Amino acid sequence: MKQIKLLSFVLSALPLFSSYAFDLKSADVTDNQSLKKSQVFNQWGCTGDNKSPELSWSSPPDGTKSFAITMYDPDAPTGSGWWHWLVVNIPADQTGMAENAGEKGGKNLPKGASMVTNDFGFKGFGGACPPPNAKPHNYQITVYALDKEKIELPDNASGALAGYNILQHVIDKVVLTAPTNLR
Helix, strand or coil, X not given: CHHHHHHHHHHHHHHHHCCCCCEEECCCCCCCCCCCHHHXXXXXXXXXXXXXXXXXXXXXXXXXXEEEEEEEECCCCCCCCEEEEEEEEEECCCCEECCCCCCCCCCXXXXXXXXXXXXXXXXXXXXXXXXXXXXXXXXXXXXXXECXXXXXXXXXXXXXXXXXXXXXXXEEEEEEEEEECCC
16 A cells, blocks of 8 residues: 555656756757768868758756757767867757857857857867768767856867866756768
């Protein structure tokens, strides 16, 4: 009888723990499928369009004051991965990014948002560009819901410094992973 009461209590409490389901979708990226040629870098021997993907998210957790987006390759042969795109200070009322929001200069970003220098050496989206004949790299596109309205970073902040500051304020995150070896 105690087990039935316990099960009943747990089942009745589930809505309290699932009042939101932070979700990330993209017309350009499907989880566990390769990136498109449009998200491939257009230098270093790679021949893509270098456009950041369209992203849309919904049901962020209560207390979200801003968002951050990263595209990171943990499989890059560097010993520390590779930061392809970092955007911070995305307003809390934002529900997505249009394709090519990561264009150099930031003109396609929402007001208040800014990009951090990627590992290619510029502020903008740097698409996939694995080494020749590499196994697919698992590009991780992550949207973070943050408990802070503005992440303060120096103008020359690295991806690691931005990542550290983002992770200090995460309420929740959603990830699309795209295993890709396109050049």
